[in-house]
Amino acid sequence: xxxxxxxxxxxxxxxxxxxxxxxxxxxxxxxxxxxxxxxxxxxxxxxxxxxxxxxxxxxxxxxxxxxxxxxxxxxxxxxxxxxxxxxxxxxxxxxxxxxxxxxxxxxxxxxxxxxxxxxxxxxxxxxxxxxxxxxxxxxxxxxxxxxxxxxxxxxxxxxxxxxxxxxxxxxxxxxxxxxxxxxxxxxxxxxxxxxxxxxxxxxxxxxxxxxxxxxxxxxxxxxxxxxxxxxxxxxxxxxxxxxxxxxxxxxxxxxxxxxxxxxxxxxxxxxxxxxxxxxxxxxxxxxxxxxxxxxxxxxxxxxxxxxxxxxxxxxxxxxxxxxxxxxxxxxxxxxxxxxxxxxxxxxxxxxxxxxxxxxxxxxxxxxxxxxxxxxxxxxxxxxxxxxxxxxxxxxxxxxxxxxxxxxxxxxxxxxxxxxxxxxxxxxxxxxxxxxxxxxxxxxxxxxxxxxxxxxxxxxxxxxxxxxxxxxxxxxxxxxxxxxxxxxxxxxxxxxxxxxxxxxxxxxxxxxxxxxxxxxxxxxxxxxxxxxxxxxxxxxxxxxxxxxxxxxxxxxxxxxxxxxxxxxxxxxxxxxxxxxxxxxxxxxxxxxxxxxxxxxxxxxxxxxx
Amino acid sequence: xxxxxxxxxxxxxxxxxxxxxxxxxxxxxxxxxxxxxxxxxxxxxxxxxxxxxxxxxxxxxxxxxxxxxxxxxxxxxxxxxxxxxxxxxxxxxxxxxxxxxxxxxxxxxxxxxxxxxxxxxxxxxxxxxxxxxxxxxxxxxxxxxxxxxxxxxxxxxxxxxxxxxxxxxxxxxxxxxxxxxxxxxxxxxxxxxxxxxxxxxxxxxxxxxxxxxxxxxxxxxxxxxxxxxxxxx
Numbered sequence: 001x002x003x004x005x006x007x008x009x010x011x012x013x014x015x016x017x018x019x020x021x022x023x024x025x026x027x028x029x030x031x032x033x034x035x036x037x038x039x040x041x042x043x044x045x046x047x048x049x050x051x052x053x054x055x056x057x058x059x060x061x062x063x064x065x066x067x068x069x070x071x072x073x074x075x076x077x078x079x080x081x082x083x084x085x086x087x088x089x090x091x092x093x094x095x096x097x098x099x100x101x102x103x104x105x106x107x108x109x110x111x112x113x114x115x116x117x118x119x120x121x122x123x124x125x126x127x128x129x130x131x132x133x134x135x136x137x138x139x140x141x142x143x144x145x146x147x148x149x150x151x152x153x154x155x156x157x158x159x160x161x162x163x164x165x166x167x168x169x170x171x172x173x174x175x176x177x178x179x180x181x182x183x184x185x186x187x188x189x190x191x192x193x194x195x196x197x198x199x200x201x202x203x204x205x206x207x208x209x210x211x212x213x214x215x216x217x218x219x220x221x222x223x224x225x226x227x228x229x230x231x232x233x234x235x236x237x238x239x240x241x242x243x244x245x246x247x248x249x250x251x252x253x254x255x256x257x258x259x260x261x262x263x264x265x266x267x268x269x270x271x272x273x274x275x276x277x278x279x280x281x282x283x284x285x286x287x288x289x290x291x292x293x294x295x296x297x298x299x300x301x302x303x304x305x306x307x308x309x310x311x312x313x314x315x316x317x318x319x320x321x322x323x324x325x326x327x328x329x330x331x332x333x334x335x336x337x338x339x340x341x342x343x344x345x346x347x348x349x350x351x352x353x354x355x356x357x358x359x360x361x362x363x364x365x366x367x368x369x370x371x372x373x374x375x376x377x378x379x380x381x382x383x384x385x386x387x388x389x390x391x392x393x394x395x396x397x398x399x400x401x402x403x404x405x406x407x408x409x410x411x412x413x414x415x416x417x418x419x420x421x422x423x424x425x426x427x428x429x430x431x432x433x434x435x436x437x438x439x440x441x442x443x444x445x446x447x448x449x450x451x452x453x454x455x456x457x458x459x460x461x462x463x464x465x466x467x468x469x470x471x472x473x474x475x476x477x478x479x480x481x482x483x484x485x486x487x488x489x490x491x492x493x494x495x496x497x498x499x500x501x502x503x504x505x506x507x508x509x510x511x512x513x514x515x516x517x518x519x520x521x522x523x524x525x526x527x528x529x530x531x532x533x534x535x536x537x538x539x540x541x542x543x544x545x546x547x548x549x550x551x552x553x554x555x556x557x558x559x560x561x562x563x564x565x566x567x568x569x570x571x572x573x574x575x576x577x578x579x580x581x582x583x584x585x586x587x588x589x590x591x592x593x594x595x596x597x598x599x600x601x602x603x604x605x606x607x608x
Numbered sequence: 609x610x611x612x613x614x615x616x617x618x619x620x621x622x623x624x625x626x627x628x629x630x631x632x633x634x635x636x637x638x639x640x641x642x643x644x645x646x647x648x649x650x651x652x653x654x655x656x657x658x659x660x661x662x663x664x665x666x667x668x669x670x671x672x673x674x675x676x677x678x679x680x681x682x683x684x685x686x687x688x689x690x691x692x693x694x695x696x697x698x699x700x701x702x703x704x705x706x707x708x709x710x711x712x713x714x715x716x717x718x719x720x721x722x723x724x725x726x727x728x729x730x731x732x733x734x735x736x737x738x739x740x741x742x743x744x745x746x747x748x749x750x751x752x753x754x755x756x757x758x759x760x761x762x763x764x765x766x767x768x769x770x771x772x773x774x775x776x777x778x779x780x781x782x783x784x785x786x787x788x789x790x791x792x793x794x795x796x797x798x799x800x801x802x803x804x805x806x807x808x809x810x811x812x813x814x815x816x817x818x819x820x821x822x823x824x825x826x827x828x829x830x831x832x833x834x835x836x837x838x839x840x841x
Contacts, residue, residue, distance in 0.1 A: 390713025394642045397734030401648030404738045408655035
């Protein structure tokens with residue numbers, strides 16, 4: 001064993017070790033391109049060093065020439081891989097230079113294999129022994145190959161390329177990397193230029209590429225060590241930040257979750273698992289989690305997720321689950337889609353929260369609002385009750401008189417059957433008339449919660465007008481409505497929408513009380529706006545709203561009427577808002593007031 | 609709406625006066641804007657033996673009612689246009705009034721009080737029992753007959769009074785004041801025989817036999833003699 005063999009073998013070992021390490025890194029994280037390139041480069045450098053050792057031992061000029069030929073191949077791989085590694089690692093470097101170097105180094109391989117013996121020598125005439133570090137190594141003697149100039153040009157370009165990339169990285173603030181990697185490569189290239197010159201002049205037995213490359217490997221090693229230290233610091237910071245996040249999420253009752261879509265694995269924190277009754281060790285897939293969701297909400301949740309994955313938008317869902325104690329819990333989840341390099345969604349991660357209490361409060365509040373609306377509705381219908389009772393007595397009175405007449409006619413012999421038939425027909429008709437009055441009232445007085453359905457406005461308005469018309473008549477006012485035939489349906493609650501119209505009409509009727517006949521006119525107009533929304537306007541020719549009150553008339557307990565509760569308009573506003581619409585009041589320049597509300601047309605756009 | 613039915617309500621429908629409808633049967637005039645109720649009521653009243661005429665509005669009734677016809681009105685209180693109260697007032701102001709029974713969908717106390725004060729015969733809900741309704745109609749018809757008789761009687765007396773000459777009226781005024789023939793002759797500047805002749809003539813024209821009957825006639829016919837401007841103040 002001697003120093004040359006030992007050193008060169010060691011260099012090979014170091015290079016191959018680095019190659020192996022970075023190859024492994026690349027195998028684990030496929031997108032780490034620079035690790036692959038460095039592995040190739042280091043592997044080739046190891047091969048080069050080995051070939052150099054072979055050359056040192058060459059017994060003939062032919063053997064030396066053959067070894068040197070293969071060294072050219074290894075050198076080309078080292079340099080090309082290094083060029084692209086640098087671009088990838090420093091995120092800089094001129095592309096045209098990188099390609100030029102790649103092209104030139106590849107070009108050198110042509111004369112290397114075509115000409116004899118290789119691209120460095122035109123002819124190796126002899127091998128002379130050279131005593132180095134206690135060993136005789138072979139040194140070639142011969143004519144330099146003119147093709148060598150390509151190698152020199154490539155090396156020069158490499159120098160420029162590396163220097164330029166280093167300078168740029170330095171400028172961009174990535175100074176440590178620039179200094180170590182760029183500096184090492186520049187140094188290595190310069191050194192290899194010197195050694196190859198010395199070799200050609202017979203002053204060195206070989207280009208000592210391995211030794212030179214050690215510089216790059218060392219710099220890289222240094223970098224890696226620093227990265228390791230950094231990684232450890234990062235890991236500690238991450239742990240701390242994780243603890244902080246955990247503390248915060250626990251304090252806020254939040255759960256964290258992260259769904260790896262490709263592997264279909266959901267990582268979920270304790271806060272996300274507990275409300276669903278999942279223990280910490282249980283493996284979780286998307287379908288598994290979906291099964292925990294109430295069947296009623298499952299499909300909506302699934303759709304929300306697939307919509308988020310398709311559009312990349314944030315996801316925001318609320319759904320019910322059966323909690324660990326078997327009681328229903330409401331969960332609100334908010335997540336973000338994470339995309340991979342190819343733009344495909346790879347993860348969905350976010351937070352979830354138990355919102356059962358809020359939901360319960362909301363449900364209770366809604367129940368109370370509906371109860372209040374029902375009371376107000378009863379009170380509004382109550383305002384009509386006197387007139388409606390009268391309206392009911394008409395058909396009832398007619399039925400009674402007809403029945404009395406029939407009784408008297410039946411006493412006669414023979415009874416007038418034609419007259420009796422006419423009487424029965426009239427009784428039936430009046431019975432239907434009475435039933436209509438009762439039905440209209442009953443429809444508004446029934447106790448029920450919000451039920452959304454497709455509602456035709458024409459029918460709805462006609463029904464309310466039918467209910468209010470007797471009162472309008474008694475007050476000697478006029479009520480007209482116009483609804484275009486092609487007006488689209490809306491989605492809404494029939495009873496509550498009628499309540500809104502009833503309130504508005506009663507207000508208008510009150511507003512025109514005591515005014516001259518031509519001003520006791522009310523109108524309802526429904527139309528579709530250009531933006532597709534449906535607008536309903538209730539107008540009167542009364543004195544209008546007091547200007548200072550026009551913006552607050554929808555607040556509870558604000559009333560412009562003597563004896564008004566101030567709830568009619570407030571509840572109307574609530575109801576319109578349940579329908580996702582808005583309501584407001586206007587004073588008409590010609591006198592009178594208009595209250596308008598707008599709601600969306602039904603989705604399917606069906607017409608009445 | 610002609611009816612040949614017997615009119616059980618017709619009391620002493622004829623009076624000694626000159627009314628054209630002396631012997632005509634009484635008619636129930638029903639006024640209601642609700643055609644359904646109108647028809648039902650008409651059937652019931654007819655079946656109960658009344659002569660009935662129906663009108664869908666107060667204005668229609670006032671325009672088309674047979675002049676001087678005996679009977680009563682059964683009217684809805686709430687009607688578009690002219691309502692029941694206005695109809696009652698219009699009737700009362702005409703020279704040919706009729707007692708009115710009001711029907712209403714609901715018992716509205718202030719309105720009913722006002723209606724009664726204005727002389728409505730009764731005030732019933734539309735669903736009032738038949739007996740109650742017929743009773744009210746009966747009373748209204750009786751009242752109409754009574755008032756009609758009184759009216760016709762008064763008209764007769766007024767016609768007789770109108771037949772007196774101016775001098776006879778002067779003499780009448782003095783007689784009603786209890787003056788003796790001699791005093792009258794002195795006051796009027798005529799001789800006593802002439803006063804006697806005028807007295808005999810006017811008592812014959814007024815169809816009275818005594819001074820007491822003459823005084824009663826004057827009271828019934830509403831002849832005011834006290835404030836009549838006379839020569840001696």
